[in-house]
Amino acid sequence: MNVYWTRNWEKIVGFAFFLPSLIAIIIFVYGFIGWSGLVSVSNWKRGAEPDYTISGFDSYARLFGIGEKYAAGIDAKRFKTGMRNVVGFTILFIVSCIVIGFTLAAILDRHVIGEGFFRSVFLFPMAISFIVTGLTWRWLFTPGDSNIGSTGINLLLQNFGLSFFNPNWSTDMVYSIPADSGLGQLLINIGLGWFASPTFGLSLGVITLTIAAAWQLSGYTMALYLAGMRGIPEDLREAARVDGANEWQIYRHIIIPLLKPITLSVIIILAHLSLKIYDLVVAMGGEGQGFVKDMPALNMWDTTFASARFAQGAAISMVLLILISLLIIPYLISSLRQEEER
């Protein structure tokens, strides 16, 4: 068997091995993204009958409320609310996961008794469906009424003597900086009035979503940090201790900087989960009154499959795609480059 032939054979085998995966991904992912893009600029306004005549960026204009015709439209209003919610949710969710996850990892890294047990318990929620998580937390956040009294979390708050705080978690209004308060006036005076408007607010519904999502994924964050901490040689801490650093300084100046790549991974993984969140919101009761819990993915589903407005729905999904791409493409490129350098 000559060498030339063997090389070719290897090439064919190699190609045959990854061809199925490649074809599947090209069709189902890239082909379909293109298809979605085409629908979003098409004239397919309403109904189940496809219409692929190109009609321009009308659906995007409607979404962003561009132009007189669309500025006050319901599409623009719902999309804006959804974007506000998803951004607030993403930030709160990532911050709480990182804080809880890092703290737990730091504690478990000290080899507490029963470390394996605690690790499994904290990690387990990530194996649970968002539907089950959503249902459970939805129940815990059911506020009760005047007949049966407070229930769930509200009862817990009441038992701690916080009965003045008795919100209706799923319908209550949006909390934002009041425009007539000192801070609100200051913001308006320096030209940042937008921050003092309800557009910048956060609804209690979004906070309940955050709690449920953080419950599910802070254990996962912990696992990532724990794996990272295990990779840090003990000598480094030792050396710092010899130099007189206390535990806090060791974390501040050695551990946290070394775990930066992991923090980046955590942010990317959690952010792409939260930007596309759908199941959890649906299980926790949907978008709610006045879209207090609305998310772009929900908006897309309702627009496309409930109202049969395909072009409009496709436009929402394309905006969501661009949003996520802005986040992950730089990350992927940098991590692939790093890998090549090694």
Added chain:
Amino acid sequence: MTTNTQITRTSNLPKIIHYAKEFLFWFVLIATFLFSIFPLYWMFITSLKPRTDVEMTPPTFMPFVDYQPTLDNYVDVFLKDRAGAGFAEADQEATRKISEFPTTLTNSVIITTVTTILAVLMGTLAAYAFSRFQIKGEADMRFFILSTRMLPPVVVLIPVFLMFNQPGELVNNALQNIPISFIQAFGESIKDFSLRNSYIGITLLYITFGLPFVVWMMKGFFDEIPKEYEEAAMMDGYSRLEAIWKIVLPEAFPAMLATSVFVVITAWNEFVFVLLLNRDNATTVPPFLFSILGYGQVEWGRTAATSVLFLIPIIVFTFLARNHLLRGVTFGAVRR
């Protein structure tokens, strides 16, 4: 060494601070433990409550102490909606039909199993090729494969919906342009083929979305196995395929297991695509669970019991794979 310094350090501290620190540690740990465990505990005890106790205020927490556990809710899971108001009567129970739960659970098991096996096998082979053979434009290809890992499902929802509705018709339309009679006849014959409400369609979709992850994980693994390993086997007269089958795959098996953890979890819990595509047939448990919620008043007892039954397989699986769980979920994000 470590213990020595630690002892000197802690003994320098006043004892009270040491205890306070220790207390704080355990306090945080136990508080988070309760936070993690309570929702699951609550679901579980609710599923065992008699129907009258489920929505009692103040709630009861201890089975056998506060109430006598029953399996009523579990009976409810397997039966369709109640016929009338007097649901506690036994004769009504006898007239109720079997619910979709057993079917959906079977579907979940079938779809998850097939998805996992195929995705892990295909992905492993692709990863092996990536790791061992020189492929033109490999870096670009890897970027394309990896970028799909984080694709939001809503982006491909419309095309998936359209294509799965009538893939036969789409293919037929294309084939009718070819002026060869048997190709046109073939097009006619597959015209009514649909991927909706079928195992094939949803499994194909799950495999596609599971693949990038498998390739990513397994490539990292193959890069660590030295090339010489199977080259030695090939020296001994094995062909490349034999070397893969007899040497590489057995070696890769633990890594494949670790990879499958994530694929199983994702396929088992997937909701959006099943809800859209398999509403009538080949439905899995998550949409079923969602459908029993109904509108307005939620039957929490039944919902809790369904959730528990839905969780049991995944609990068993994560328990069996516990040694691979940590590696499986952190690999790919934590690169050494």
